[in-house]
Amino acid sequence: MKLKKPVKITLIVLGSLVVLYFAALLIGPKIARSYIEEHSKEMIGRSITIKDISLNPFTYVLDVDTLAVMEADDKTKFVAFDKFSININPLKLITGTLDISDIYMKALYVRTTQHGARFNFSDILDFLAQKDSIYYAEHPEEKKTQDSEGKSAAEIAAGLPVKLSLRNIIFEKGNIIYQDTKIGSKFHLKDFSINIPAVYLEDNATGVDVSLKFADGGDLSVKVDANMATYNFNIYLNLHRFALACIKPYLNDFITYKDFSGYLSANITIAGNINSILSSNVKGKVTLDKIDLTEKSGSKLGAENVIVGINKANLAENAYLIDSVIVDGAFAHIDLYKDSKTNFDILLTPMSKGKTSADSAASDSTITQDEAPADKTANLAATPTEEPKPEPNEGPKAEPATEAASDTTNVAKAAKEKPAKAKKLKAKINKLLVKNTYITVTDHTIIRPFNYKVSAITVTGQNINYDTPCNVNVAASFPEGGSLALKYHGALSNLNTMDIYISVKNLVLKHFSNYSLHYTAYPIKAGTLAFASDNKIVERNLNSKNTIDIYNITVGNKVDDIDPEYTVPMKIGLYILKDKDDKIQFDVPVKGNLDDPEFSYGKIIWKTVVNLLVKVAVSPFRLIGNLAMAGASALGFDLGKNDEVLIDANTESFTSEQYAKAIKMTEMIQKDQNLMLIFTQYYNPRKTAKEYKVKQLKIDFYKQKNNKTELNELDYRAIEEIKEKDSEFKAYVKEHSAEIDKNYMMKVLPKMASQRNADLLKVLRAQPGITKKNLKVITAPRDALRNYKDKPMYKVTVDVQ
Known part of the structure; x- marks a missing residue:
């Protein structure tokens, strides 16, 4: 049966359209790939390589295989991925919906480097800005479209000609690398993955799941529920054993140290609104493990475990309600030096900022090939990249007049607004516990350094409020069975006023022999001390009552080659002060202003003890007062x-x-x-x-005058009675003085x-x-x-x- 001519023509046209359709869908991506590669430098100033682009004419799935945007050196990868696909269903446009689904990216690779204010992509921004400036200079009648600032996502969606549908967005196995070459830092995020089931621009929550691993140790998972109409959001963050060693380069601006390590974990929820980030409520738990800070001297500070339970933290409300602070296994040391400085003065001095990145992180300056996605079409082995340099601008870099006017308006508006009054701090710790802690003290200011360890330090407190007076108790152990108990009562809002009671028992004195040597040149051989001190501080003015009870103190012989600070006859002084039971007991009142540079609590007590020893020992035959039963x-x-x-x-x-x-x-x-x-x-x-x-x-003179050669006692008495003003004697002296x-x-x-x-x-x-x-x-x-x-x-x- 022969087809009629109109039908035949129609079929030929339709067939041609189908052939053109399939040809366009099959050949068009190839042309696009070739065009992008050939003109990439004209478009962004960088080379782009693409292995393949294809578009399935039946499923409308666009596939891009192995794309890489190169660095300015055309050797190192800047941004790349192994595979990207997206499904755009044009048939849904009939119903007024732009349906985009199954957005998939595999092995995304992004390498960002920074040196000061410049990034490795700054030249791209400069290139695009230069093209923009040239274009608008040549077409002054055109104005740059303004951003839709101030509009919500729902309002933007309502203004679109079609309804937008975004579904099933998945990024997997990505690598993101950030380096600051000036500071010497490097962060490498591995297995970076994103899963977004659907994006809602209307009043509905969009869920985003992000997970990644840190190359230096640790992993992070984040779940975000965000309403793009109201800007409300909830973030659920779970960070597990993030290796803190990677922040070492940033510590150089704050401290001087040798090494730092430790792990940070956090299980945090953040609820708030994008328009008022500071009003967000933070809740959860933060944990630090194996914190170890090594000073330049080789000594260490740190803690085995620190847990902070956060009930609520809100910057806008200035409220910080802490469920608990638990510190387990903390350790520290205090070194005192002759220049009145401590190891903390050295630690808190920033390192020299003159170092280059090569000095501090030479090993991190190169990204190895296995960190970048595989490239099956070209040899793109990563090599060290030159520091980003400013690109010369050939044309004016004009900003649109509308943006300048907007900036002026904002500045004027900000000038009229008065800063909001800071809200009163609300701070509370329901439970404070420090346990298994020790501190080592080394005093280098005396003739022979003093070293002492205070262990088993425990700190407990309940309902510690910022404004309300609270109680904190401290206990500690000294070597050979000594102990310390301290009770604090006061408000954190006013540390100038507080009550502190200190009780020391069974303190073995021989450990303090070097102090005794320094101040008196006598070593302490034996003895124990008990000390009780009741201290009331009102606006930095101290009124302290102290009782010292010493038992069986014994000192050795004075060390002759030590020049002591005080000349104290220790042996006899202690001997006289001891009672029949070998005890010494006396009270030492201490008063003074804590801000007085001459005030020293320890020196006042020591000077009192020294004065007492001198008082009873320097003149043992005329003791004053009833100092002891001896004497x-x-x-x-x-x-x-x-x-x-x-x-x-x-x-x-x-x-x-x-x-x-x-x-x-x-x-x-x-x-x-x-x-x-x-x-x-x-x-x-x-x-x-x-x-x-x-x-x-x-x-x-007497012998000559009395013609004597031998003298007796009566003669010597007569000689003593001779006056120096006697004229005969004066004459004799004048004549014979030179003979002696x-x-x-x-x-x-x-x-x-x-x-x-x-x-x-x-x-x-x-x-x-x-x-x-x-x-x-x-x-x-x-x-x-x-x-x-x-x-x-x-x-x-x-x-x-």
């Missing part, structure tokens, strides 16, 4: 006011009175064999030499002093109970004699063997 009065003797024996430095002999007083002092040793008497001879050599010269001239050699006299004086020591020692050794161990008779050192200005004497001190 001179308890030993049953009274030596009057003076603990000294005056002498005549120009003679080798002693008077009966001088012998008697020295002998009387030995009665102390007869009462207690633990004591030791030290007679130290003092005189001024220069002054004594002058007196000795005058005395020798008187002797020679000064150097001879300076040699004679030490011999006379030694002879006095020998004579006194001989007499005192003859007394009952006196031995070589409990009696010393010595001459003060040469420097002490040279600076001595008092009368010649033996100063008598008491020590303990």
